[in-house]
Amino acid sequence: MKKLVALLLTLGSLSAFAAQNDAVSHVSPLIGTHKSAIGYGGTMPFVTPPFGMTNWTPQTRQNKISIVSYNYDDPTISGFIGTHQPAIWMGDYGYVTVIPQVGALRTKPLDRRMAFSHSTETARPDYYGVTLDSGPGSNGQAGKIHAELTATERCSIFRFTFPKTGQARILIEASRPGIQGSASVNPATHEITGYNPHRMDAHLGPFALPNFKGYFVVQFQQASTAMQTYGLDDPKATTSRGAYAEFKPGQIILVRVGTSFLSIDQARENLRREIPAWNFDTVQQNLRSTWNQKLSRLQLSGASNADKSLLYTAIYHTLLYPRVFSEYGHYYSAFDDKIHAGSSYTAYSIWDTFRAENSMLTLLAPERVDGMITALLQNFKEGGWMPKWPNPSYTNIMIATHADSLVAEAIRKGFHGFDRNLAWQAVYKDAMTPPDGDTTRRWLDREEHTPYEARAGLTYYKQLGYIPTDKTDEAASSTLEDSYDDWCVAQIAKALGREQDYKFFLKRSLNDRNLFNPALGLMNGKTSDGKWAPIGGGRDDNNNRSASGWTEGDAWVYTWSPLHDQAGLLELMGGAEKYDAKLDQHFAGGHNVHNNEPSHHYGYLYDFGGEPWKTQAKVREIANKEYDATPGGLDGDDDCGQMSAWLLFTAMGFYPVNPASGDYMIGSPMLQHLALTLANGKTFRIEADNNSATNVYIQSATLNGKPLTIPVLTWEQIQSGGTLHFTMGPNPSKWASEYRPKLITTN
Incomplete structure (x- = not known):
């Protein structure tokens, strides 16, 4: 009996341990998909591993620039798309769509829609399942299709359970009308293969890519009764737009899909490597395990289910981008239209993500950082510049050259797995070489078919010390952001022993x-x-954007934007008291728009002005207002992880105001206990005694038992592990109020 009791206790402990470490169960990919008072619904419930090359999601509408594939408000699903669209404001490319169907052949998106209910929908990073209403069957009864999918880095596997009556069909859409994609069938091998050359934002880049294609191989476990292509009925079509396979009713049909940007053969090879067997459950379990390994890096003690859902979903969002863009030793480059040996990444929304998302990756996925920087440097070699928003090529979206910040942050934090001399060449060109036609173009936002923009107006910046609003669009914002990038270039020069370059760029x-x-x-x-x-x-x-020169904002939004020079701004404003009073005006006047990135660090700025209690209250207020664990609970569209990275840092109690500095400004932790497992095996714990919705103010703080008297943590302190301990209370205290940032001098 004692052995039985011991066994039961052991099993119970293991069960509790497993439940605690199954963080995937708390992730809700539906957060951010619903238009609400907080956000406009711009994310998608992707089934994919971290940084997956191809993401899989149900398709409730035809995606394009400004429209994503899935919207929570839509009542129908028209298929499941293997997409590469990273954000609502960017387009898709090389996509493929899988559509289960019963009854008559319907190829048009509006005709093939099937009703669904969120009550039958299960959305997780490792699995998506839903019941689709395919309409009346041949016997007058509704035909229900149960659709399930899971995925690997470049492939997916579907499990479709068809009704017992009606013609069962699986349709593969290679491309849309007007796009010269192609699909072919091979009944002997149970395959549909093809490609899609569509790049929705091709008009934004400086050149065409004739060799670009998104290839796919679709394999069926069961033999079909018929396979056929469609789309050649269009008199202008020279290739088929898609194909389909038909099956006997009442079967469970397994479908594997491999994708590639190299060739159909490589798509087939990707399938062989990633889904070698017809075992849906094994693929799903492997993906769940992969996500749990990452998600469990952050341990939450005593958190509510809503808090767990909010924060683990935020980790999921931060680990989607940049996405892998290579295939087992080779990659297609959208910068010279050629195939190269090596590894690559794309979908860097750098103007958004240099602020906190990239810094979060140095904590949660440091094993990826060297490869991500190397990919940017490869882009530099192949296209002439590091990109600012590759999708997958140059798009000239947003301002400045914040890849400089990513390089500077990687060097500051001790990453060595990339060519530092090549990195210097890349950032030096950013800082010193104006783009083609710099003084003859205004460089309009998203201007079509322009050369790579780099630092628009750099010619004037070098001559005048600023970019004039009557010569270049977005000039004022660019001047301020270019100044920060100059600081980053200065830090890179210093790390590489280039003292004269360091002094030059620090002054600039x-x-x-x-x-x-x-x-x-x-x-x-x-x-x-x-x-x-x-x-x-x-x-x-x-x-x-010429009259005042701002980018997605105004003078209030951009005044505090020089991340590196808050000490200089404090002095220009006449001291800490006036600096803080101006911040008070900023917030009271409604100028802090959290769904756009220039405002993200503003809540933390009171730390510099000696009123850290205002930072503590403000960041908790923003977190409570802008995020919740519902489909509508994400402000904006997450911007490739930046919105979620802000929340994660704020929950832990600190934030990288100047990400390339290696410093983190302290706010107010959202929970009583958090623990971050680091890649070096150490653990950094954040404890906040008496923490609550009202006890948001830090009364005292210690780091590894020693008093912490400034509102700053460093990268090295975090990496050393240990415990950051706060005592919280309902009233402001004078903790860390004596801190002032150090003024940059060039003597």
């Missing part, structure tokens, strides 16, 4: 100060004759 990094208008107490664009530009935001009659 203070160009942000040239735009401070003391009469306003705000940053202000300037015209080429040195006069102050109009202060407001918006566009002129030609849709240019």
